[in-house]
Amino acid sequence: xxxxxxxxxxxxxxxxxxxAFGDHLNGHRRYWREDLLDSPQSSIVAELSRNNxxxxxxxxxxxxxxxxxxxxxxxxxxxxxxxxxxxKPSTKLLGNALRAGAGDVVAPAAAPAAFPP
Numbered sequence: 188x189x190x191x192x193x194x195x196x197x198x199x200x201x202x203x204x205x206x207a208f209g210d211h212l213n214g215h216r217r218y219w220r221e222d223l224l225d226s227p228q229s230s231i232v233a234e235l236s237r238n239n240x241x242x243x244x245x246x247x248x249x250x251x252x253x254x255x256x257x258x259x260x261x262x263x264x265x266x267x268x269x270x271x272x273x274x275k276p277s278t279k280l281l282g283n284a285l286r287a288g289a290g291d292v293v294a295p296a297a298a299p300a301a302f303p304p
Contacts, residue, residue: 192240193217194257195273197248200295204244224253228260236265246273247295251280255287262288 193201201217223231235243243261245254251274258270270289274280281292
């Protein structure tokens with residue numbers, strides 16, 4: 188089991204998280220492939236959760252509606268996995284994210300402490 192999977196096309200963000208957490212994460216990695224979002228939601232969830240991460244951070248650089256759809260799919264397919272959206276926070280997005288099953292919305296520039304342990 189890995190602790191954190193960053194599902195994002197942003198290599199820079201993946202490296203930021205990796206550098207910030209250092210050796211404190213078990214198996215952290217960023218995962219992305221160019222046509223990932225063209226697959227059915229259940230297939231995306233299966234692909235992202237194949238190593239059984241405790242937390243999946245979706246974003247940045249993913250459209251909010253797409254990130255919300257993925258959060259809903261995780262809630263249905265893999266409810267034990269905590270989902271965090273990485274996007275510019277707003278009250279509207281936070282409300283939608285919580286209704287979709289995400290645990291939080293974290294700004295891409297946020298400190299690593301903003302991510303669930």
